[in-house]
Amino acid sequence: MGSGPLSRFTVLDLTRVRSGPAAVRQFADWGANVIKIEEPGLAPDDRPGGSAQVADYQNTHRNKQSITLNLKHPEGRALFLDLVRKADVVVENYRPSVKFKLGIDYESLRKVNPRIVYGSVSGFGQDGPYHDRPGLDQIAQGISGMMSVTGEPGRGPMRAGIPVADLTAGLFCAIGVMVALLEREVSGQGQWVQTSLLQSQLWMMDFQAMRWLMNGEVPGQSGNDHPTSSPTGVFPTADGHMNIAAMGNDIFARLCNVLGAPELVQDERFRTVPLRARHRAALGAEIAERTRTRTTQEWIARMNEEGVPCGPILNMKEAFADPQVEHLRMSQPIDHPTLGPISVVGQAVTLSRTPMGKLAPAPESGEHNLDVYRALLGLDAAKVEALAAQGVI
The missing domain is CATH 3.40.50.10540 (Crotonobetainyl-coa:carnitine coa-transferase; domain 1)
Incomplete structure (x- = not known):
């Protein structure tokens, strides 16, 4: 034991x-x-x-x-x-x-x-x-x-x-x-x-289930967009794509400032959360026109400075090379008798006094x-x- x-x-x-x-x-x-x-x-x-x-x-x-x-x-x-x-x-x-x-x-x-x-x-x-x-x-x-x-x-x-x-x-x-x-x-x-x-x-299914159970609404597909909030989704950059999640009026205003488009806050189509959801396509086009002008990392740096939730979209190799993922030790080493040194996925929870031991x-x-x-x-x-x-x- x-x-x-x-x-x-x-x-x-x-x-x-x-x-x-x-x-x-x-x-x-x-x-x-x-x-x-x-x-x-x-x-x-x-x-x-x-x-x-x-x-x-x-x-x-x-x-x-x-x-x-x-x-x-x-x-x-x-x-x-x-x-x-x-x-x-x-x-x-x-x-x-x-x-x-x-x-x-x-x-x-x-x-x-x-x-x-x-x-x-x-x-x-x-x-x-x-x-x-x-x-x-x-x-x-x-x-x-x-x-x-x-x-x-x-x-x-x-x-x-x-x-x-x-x-x-x-x-x-x-x-x-x-x-x-x-x-x-x-x-x-x-x-x-x-x-x-x-x-x-x-x-x-969580909130999607509750849309039906309480409101009688049958949710459908929304791709990379959030089903009920906008702008939350995938946007093009000069070198790829990125995620932006600007829920709520305050964060939306910060996003518009970072994009150099404060006028979007006053646009009648985008003044409230329900309006932004209703005019999702138009708002997405306005944001995409601006995010295409800089690289993903440039936007991430600028948005994080202003407290706008955002991030890159990584493949598995890139994900495990991410500095925060490395810090969280989500790749754990194992010494296998025939395969040699291998890595497996780490636990998603840590305990302060009783850490997980060496993996077998x-x-x-x-x-x-x-x-x-x-x-x-x-x-x-x-x-x-x-x-x-x-x-x-």
């Missing part, structure tokens, strides 16, 4: 692909004893193939131990229940019916460990008309309305460039499990924590069989070898 603020917790990780691993990664990064449980042999939908998958796998499954265990084998399930007795958390992202078929659902596990906290991530929820459908990130983006507001008007629906439903579902699962662990300190009892890609994506590489399948089975269940090397020969692990 490692060190860190969560080192007292043992997490059994039954997750694959992204949403579940995104939840478990929060525990692994902060020092929990995370045991990734895999079927004997390589799992083709989780283990890496090409170079992109290798990089993704190292980021997603860092700081874990890996054991193999055949949950379909009676003795394998018995071993799993023995592990549950020693654990604090189980996290899974199977289709809802799978855990019941395996006999490892929450009600089954709480009989052997009433303190167990059981986290489930699914595509659409644990019950309801869609509950046992296969759920993937892009499907949730479509059903939630996300794709209907992403992209340029008239171009058709557009997915986000990242698996936002997967990642946020993972974060919500982690938050729910943390809440359940805190509640357990009072009640002494575990509970079942449930979230889904669809729920997390609808939560992420993602494990090979079954790499920690002997260590885990010996430490948690007291099995010796001969027993572990015999179980492997029988196809149990």
Whole structure:
């Protein structure tokens, strides 16, 4: 067991692909004893193939131990229940019916460990008309309305460039499990924590959802422009493009001064927030005519001096070379035994007294069989070898 603020917790990780691993990664990064449980042999939908998958796998499954265990084998399930007795958390992202078929659902596990906290991530929820459908990130983006507001008007629906439903579902699962662990300190009892890609994506719709729920307004696509505020969007410069977000009257006035166009403040089309939104195209053209005259960095320097929110538009290489990104240490080094020095994405939160420790590489399948089975269940090397020969692990 490692060190860190969560080192007292043992997490059994039954997750694959992204949403579940995104939840478990929060525990692994902060020092929990995370045991990734895999079927004997390589799992083709989780283990890496090409170079992109290798990089993704190292980021997603860092700081874990890996054991193999055949949950379909009676003795394998018995071993799993023995592990549950020693654990604090189980996290899974199977289709809802799978855990019941395996006999490892929450009600089954709480009989052997009433303190167990059981986290489930699914595509659409644990019950309801869609509950046992296969759920993937892009499907949730479509059903939630996300794709209907992403992209340029008239171009058709557009997915986000990242698996936002997967990642946020993972974060919500982690938050729910943390809440359940805190509640357990009072009640002494575990509970079942449930979230889904669809729920997390609808939560992420935020003000767009509220435009419908309270105002009966169906939001559409607005491209790079903010849906309700102007001028907020992408503007051309002498050497590329930049973002400007001049919400509110005061910031708009500052922007006009920086652009050398104070007359825009008095223009009847742009005098108020609603008017600027109504005349978005005309205002955008006025601003673009002026931003084209200088480079991105020149405008950024001038606007920051006047307190106008703005910034460059970077690719991945440029983003990680940005001085603020470097300062935030969002690229974290790992020493991999075969790949050598690699980097993964850092945590997006820091703690003042208990910083995140050194990161460990993602494990090979079954790499920690002997260590885990010996430490948690007291099995010796001969027993572990015999179980492997029988196809149990």
